[in-house]
Amino acid sequence: MYRTHPSGGGLSALATFDRFRTKVLAGVDTPRLRRYAFGLIAVAAGLLPLMAGSAKAALAKMPTDGADTLLMLMGSALVLLMTPGLAFFYGGFTRSKNVLNTMMMSFFLMGLIGVLWVVVGYSLAFGVGFNNPFIGGLEFMWLNGVGGPLGDAPLADGFAISATSFALFQGMFAIITPALISGAVVERISFKAWFWFCLLWSLFIYSPMAKMVWGGGFLGPLGIGAIDFAGGTVVHIASGVAALVTAAVVGARKGYPESIRPPHNVPFILLGAGLLWFGWFGFNGASYFAAKGAGLCFITTSTAASAGLFTWCMIEWFKDGKPTAVGAATGAVAGLVGITPGAGFVSIGSSILIGILVAAGCFIAVQLSGAGGSGGSASSKLDESLDAFSVHGVGGTIGALLTGLLAVKELVPADYFPNSAKILEESGNFGLFIVQLKAVLITYGFVGIGTLVILLILKATIGLRVTAEDESRGLDFVCHGEEAYDPMTN
Amino acid sequence: MKMITAMIRPTKLDDVKDALLALDIIGMTVTDARGFGRQKGQVERYRGNEFTVDFLPKLKVVIVVDDAKVDAALESITKAARTGEIGDGKIFVTPVENAVRIRTGESGPTAL
Numbered sequence: 001m002y003r004t005h006p007s008g009g010g011l012s013a014l015a016t017f018d019r020f021r022t023k024v025l026a027g028v029d030t031p032r033l034r035r036y037a038f039g040l041i042a043v044a045a046g047l048l049p050l051m052a053g054s055a056k057a058a059l060a061k062m063p064t065d066g067a068d069t070l071l072m073l074m075g076s077a078l079v080l081l082m083t084p085g086l087a088f089f090y091g092g093f094t095r096s097k098n099v100l101n102t103m104m105m106s107f108f109l110m111g112l113i114g115v116l117w118v119v120v121g122y123s124l125a126f127g128v129g130f131n132n133p134f135i136g137g138l139e140f141m142w143l144n145g146v147g148g149p150l151g152d153a154p155l156a157d158g159f160a161i162s163a164t165s166f167a168l169f170q171g172m173f174a175i176i177t178p179a180l181i182s183g184a185v186v187e188r189i190s191f192k193a194w195f196w197f198c199l200l201w202s203l204f205i206y207s208p209m210a211k212m213v214w215g216g217g218f219l220g221p222l223g224i225g226a227i228d229f230a231g232g233t234v235v236h237i238a239s240g241v242a243a244l245v246t247a248a249v250v251g252a253r254k255g256y257p258e259s260i261r262p263p264h265n266v267p268f269i270l271l272g273a274g275l276l277w278f279g280w281f282g283f284n285g286a287s288y289f290a291a292k293g294a295g296l297c298f299i300t301t302s303t304a305a306s307a308g309l310f311t312w313c314m315i316e317w318f319k320d321g322k323p324t325a326v327g328a329a330t331g332a333v334a335g336l337v338g339i340t341p342g343a344g345f346v347s348i349g350s351s352i353l354i355g356i357l358v359a360a361g362c363f364i365a366v367q368l369s370g371a372g373g374s375g376g377s378a379s380s381k382l383d384e385s386l387d388a389f390s391v392h393g394v395g396g397t398i399g400a401l402l403t404g405l406l407a408v409k410e411l412v413p414a415d416y417f418p419n420s421a422k423i424l425e426e427s428g429n430f431g432l433f434i435v436q437l438k439a440v441l442i443t444y445g446f447v448g449i450g451t452l453v454i455l456l457i458l459k460a461t462i463g464l465r466v467t468a469e470d471e472s473r474g475l476d477f478v479c480h481g482e483e484a485y486d487p488m489t490n
Numbered sequence: 491m492k493m494i495t496a497m498i499r500p501t502k503l504d505d506v507k508d509a510l511l512a513l514d515i516i517g518m519t520v521t522d523a524r525g526f527g528r529q530k531g532q533v534e535r536y537r538g539n540e541f542t543v544d545f546l547p548k549l550k551v552v553i554v555v556d557d558a559k560v561d562a563a564l565e566s567i568t569k570a571a572r573t574g575e576i577g578d579g580k581i582f583v584t585p586v587e588n589a590v591r592i593r594t595g596e597s598g599p600t601a602l
Contacts, residue, residue, distance in 0.1 A: 260539070322535075326536045326537055366538060367538045387537065
């Protein structure tokens with residue numbers, strides 16, 4: 001993604017590193033020792049690419065462009081629709097007594113995160129006030145000053161989109177990311193715990209991740225040089241890893257795995273997958289930030305989804321004799337997840353390859369983590385209920401790594417991605433692959449530990465689960481006082 | 491009067507209805523039902539998870555007829571609902587003490 005922020009804030013990663021280096025090295029006199037010490041610090045910080053000094057971004061000032069800004073506004077609307085789409089996708093999988101609760105875990109975030117993002121989330125992700133490569137600032141609280149007095153000022157040098165459209169677009173990503181996690185803990189987490197989890201996770205995990213990757217921070221093209229077009233690390237790996245951790249801490253559903261039931265509404269799953277695909281045009285396509293060149297990202301997005309859907313069904317057809325509707329929906333989503341980090345960086349041919357490989361990888365992950373159903377053998381005691389990690393975590397990881405291997409030099413221009421372009425120039429796609437791998441591992445570590453801390457705090461204070469009795473009764477009535485399907489309402 | 495309860499394949503409802511209408515048996519109640527007999531369940535697969543679904547969808551058709559019509563009704567239903575495969579269903583016959591038509595208050599066989 002082409003993401004920095006006004007006042008050249010992207011360079012703060014370098015500035016911070018320089019200050020830190022100067023401080024440490026001040027006490028070392030011998031030149032040779034200085035060199036060793038410098039190397040050690042750089043390696044320890046994973047900042048090797050920075051040592052060579054970075055090409056300064058030379059981006060020209062541009063006036064706000066109507067078409068580009070419209071792309072962002074259209075993209076925002078599309079990405080918003082993904083959250084109710086996800087609610088249907090997940091809602092179809094659960095038992096009918098839990099469908100409203102499952103859908104609310106996503107739908108409610110359009111309220112909670114929608115407000116939180118404007119109040120402080122955006123500022124923490126894309127501000128520069130703290131002058132820190134890991135977290136933004138507080139200067140954009142309440143979106144104060146974003147887009148100037150009329151809201152039409154451009155985002156930054158080199159960008160022709162308005163800052164307001166960017167802030168809204170980013171808000172939609174902030175809403176859907178925690179919603180993705182919900183798949184791991186449906187049918188047993190209390191809604192109160194979910195509320196506080198999402199609030200804290202968004203502030204302490206999501207905003208720093210967005211800063212690090214897109215806000216000119218530590219992991220991005222101005223930091224170690226990893227590239228993430230539309231959220232392979234920030235959205236999918238982050239939510240996937242968080243899903244794995246929450247599933248482990250919250251624990252399995254009662255009676256798992258013998259008690260699990262088939263999806264209660266497969267058409268919901270198809271409807272949800274369709275809405276996700278539709279919204280993904282905004283998610284990836286509008287992440288190009290310019291209308292003229294967005295066609296490539298629109299195509300790669302769709303072809304990867306097609307390839308994923310097709311691959312998943314073919315595997316099922318050969319392996320089990322029948323292609324399934326649930327498999328088609330899952331394969332399409334896997335393809336979309338996989339292309340997300342590379343949508344604007346790879347060729348159209350590569351996008352098909354990514355769709356195929358990611359769908360195959362996710363298929364294997366789903367088989368390995370699956371409960372086997374009431375007739376099969378449980379191969380895993382971890383109740384990662386709706387495969388949030390197996391699809392988003394695994395798919396995001398494979399996609400991020402393939403982006404390193406398949407990125408096309410011309411699509412990673414040096415003025416927007418100085419350090420990434422440099423790596424690609426000097427050590428080729430394998431060099432970028434190593435940097436991508438590093439970014440993936442750092443994301444796993446940061447999100448895994450951060451999520452664990454938040455969960456342990458909530459577990460010790462308000463508790464995470466509903467009672468066993470309430471779990472049997474169903475969370476729709478227990479948490480919301482409603483039932484989805486009441487035969488007596490005619 | 492006898493109550494005839496037929497558990498049939500959902501696809502056979504129209505055939506059964508037409509057969510009963512041909513006998514001048516007017517009026518029936520149909521409900522969705524789930525069950526199994528010797529057919530046992532079916533195996534379904536979602537994302538590689540296998541589920542043996544024991545209870546298969548059936549329809550439960552309930553009619554009440556005059557004693558004289560019972561044999562003809564049983565024969566018609568059996569003929570109309572049969573495919574010859576396991577899972578065609580079952581028919582139960584039970585005695586009925588009385589029947590009342592709510593609109594007029596008539597009772598006994600005339601209320602049918």
